[in-house]
Amino acid sequence: MDGSAAMVAGKGAAVVLSGLEKHFDNVGAVRGISLDIRSGEFLTLLGPSGSGKTTMLMMIAGFEVPTAGDITIDGRSVVTLPAHKRNIGMVFQSYALFPHLTVADNIAFPLKQRGVDRATRARLVEESLQLVQLPGYQTRYPRQLSGGQQQRVALARAIVFRPRLLLMDEPLGALDKQLRESLQLEMRRLHADLGITFIYVTHDQQEALTMSDRIAVVNEGIIAQVGSPNELYDRPCDQFVASFIGESNFLPGVVRGFEDGLVVADCAGRVIRGVASIGRAVGDKVTLTMRPERMRFADTSMLNGTPQNRLRATISDAVFAGERCRYLCQCEGGLPIVLKEPSGADTRRRLIGETIEIAWSVADTVIM
Numbered sequence: 431m432d433g434s435a436a437m438v439a440g441k442g443a444a445v446v447l448s449g450l451e452k453h454f455d456n457v458g459a460v461r462g463i464s465l466d467i468r469s470g471e472f473l474t475l476l477g478p479s480g481s482g483k484t485t486m487l488m489m490i491a492g493f494e495v496p497t498a499g500d501i502t503i504d505g506r507s508v509v510t511l512p513a514h515k516r517n518i519g520m521v522f523q524s525y526a527l528f529p530h531l532t533v534a535d536n537i538a539f540p541l542k543q544r545g546v547d548r549a550t551r552a553r554l555v556e557e558s559l560q561l562v563q564l565p566g567y568q569t570r571y572p573r574q575l576s577g578g579q580q581q582r583v584a585l586a587r588a589i590v591f592r593p594r595l596l597l598m599d600e601p602l603g604a605l606d607k608q609l610r611e612s613l614q615l616e617m618r619r620l621h622a623d624l625g626i627t628f629i630y631v632t633h634d635q636q637e638a639l640t641m642s643d644r645i646a647v648v649n650e651g652i653i654a655q656v657g658s659p660n661e662l663y664d665r666p667c668d669q670f671v672a673s674f675i676g677e678s679n680f681l682p683g684v685v686r687g688f689e690d691g692l693v694v695a696d697c698a699g700r701v702i703r704g705v706a707s708i709g710r711a712v713g714d715k716v717t718l719t720m721r722p723e724r725m726r727f728a729d730t731s732m733l734n735g736t737p738q739n740r741l742r743a744t745i746s747d748a749v750f751a752g753e754r755c756r757y758l759c760q761c762e763g764g765l766p767i768v769l770k771e772p773s774g775a776d777t778r779r780r781l782i783g784e785t786i787e788i789a790w791s792v793a794d795t796v797i798m
Contacts, residue, residue: 442470442627443503443594445490450499452485459485461651462499472621472628474638477648478674483631484599486648490629491597492516503595514543519588519596523603525580527572527587533559534568537587544591558586561623563616578609582616589624598630602637614640635675639663647671663721667707668798672719679722679767683797685714693797698763702739704795717798722768723754724794727780728787737792743767745784755779759788 445467452460460482467473475483488494490501492513501508508516527536537558538551546554559565562582572580581601588596602610618641621628632638638645639659647654647662647670655667666672669680683695683702693706695716702718710716728740743759750773757780759767769788771777780786 441594441625444469444505445595445627445629446500446502447486447490448500448502450486450489450501451497452482452489452494453497458651460489460496463651463653465646465653465656467627467629468644470625470627471643472618472630472641474630474632474642474645475648476632476635476638476645476675478633481648482651483633483648487597487599487629487631491518491520517591517593517595519591519593521581521584521588521596521598521601523600525572525584527580527583529572531571532568533564533570533572533575533583536572536583537590540587540591546591554590555586558590561589561620562586577605578613581605581613585620589620589626592624593626595627595629596624598628600632601630603632603634610637611640617641639675645675647674649674664794665705665707665796666719666798669717669719672796672798677722677768678719679725681718681720681761681765681767683716683718685710685712685716685797687712692792695797698741698761698765700739700741700762702741702795703737703792704739704797705793706797708798710797719796719798720790720794722756722770725767725769725788725790726771727769728789730778738789739792739795740787740789741767742785742787745780745782745786748780748782750779759786761788 447463447465450460450463451458463486475486477483485494489496492511496509534555537555541551541554555568559567562585564579564582575583602613614637630641642659644656644658645662646656649670655662655671662671662675666675672678681697683697685693686696687694689703692703693710695702695718697718704718741761743761745757746760747758749756753773754770755773757769759769761767767788
C-alpha cells in the first residue's frame, strides 16, 4: 500500500452486519444481529455487561471470527480478512500504549507499520496531536501523562493513518466523572472534524445520549432497539430499554379503548391516556411508562393546558439531590411512582405522608 495514499481522509465507511452470530462453548453471545451503520455517523452500542456489545465490536475489528453471518465494510465482506488488513482504527479502555516509547513513537507506530517515510510520519503525528489538543507532547513518555492525556494519545494513534472507521471499546471507563464528561464533548468535536464513522461501545447511558447520532441498545445478544437519543428516551419500545436508558416509572394497566390516536387504559382505577409503542387491542394487559422528571405536582403543574394524566398519591420518601428533589410516592393501589422536581430556593419541599396529586403530559406516557 502507498503510505501517503493511506493518509487521505475520506468520508466514513458504511458497515453492515447481517445475521451476525457468535457462540462461545455453545452459548450465544451474539444472536443473529443485523444492523446498518451509516457512512460518517457516530453509532453507540449500549448495553449491560455480558450483553454482547464488545463481542460485536471485536468481530468488526477482526479479533473475533463470527460463528455465522457477514460483516461488510463499504460493500466488501471482511469476515475472512485479517484484522491488520481492515485499516480500522481502534481505541481500548486500557489505552494499550507502549511504555518504552515516546508519545511521538507511540502515535507513529501504525504509520511505520505501513511503510510511511520519516518526514511524513513526523508531520502526521504533529497533526494528530493538534486534533486531540496535545501539541508539543511528542517527547514525553506515557508515565509522564495523566489518564486523560494517555487516552488522547491513544486516540491520536488510532486516527493518525486516517482510517474511515474508528472503533472504541469503553475508552473513557477508567477516567473520573468530570474528565469523562469533558472528553465526551472532545469525542463529538473530533468526530465532526474527521467526518469518519465512529462505532463506540459503552454501558453508560448518559455517555451514549451525549455523544451519539444513533444508539443500538443491546441485550442478551440481540438488539432491542435502534434510534436517535431522543427516540430511545421518549419512545422506548419495551421495559428493558425504558429502564436502561434513564429512570422510568412503570405501572400495569388494561386497554379500555382508543381516542384520537391514543390508547385509553385503566390503571389503578384511573383512566390514563398514552401513546402505544406497538399495536394494541381492547383488553390487552399493558405497561405504562413515564419519566420521573416529566411529572409534576398538580398544584404547581406547568403543563400549559396540554392534555394531562393525573394520579392521587402519598409521599413516602423525599431526597434533596442538588438540582432536583426526588420524591417516592405511593399511588392508589400501592403502586410506586418516582417524581423529580427541579429544586429552587422558593420551591416548597413536600412532606413525607403528604397526600398530593401528580400530573404529567399524555404525550409523555408510553404504553408498551
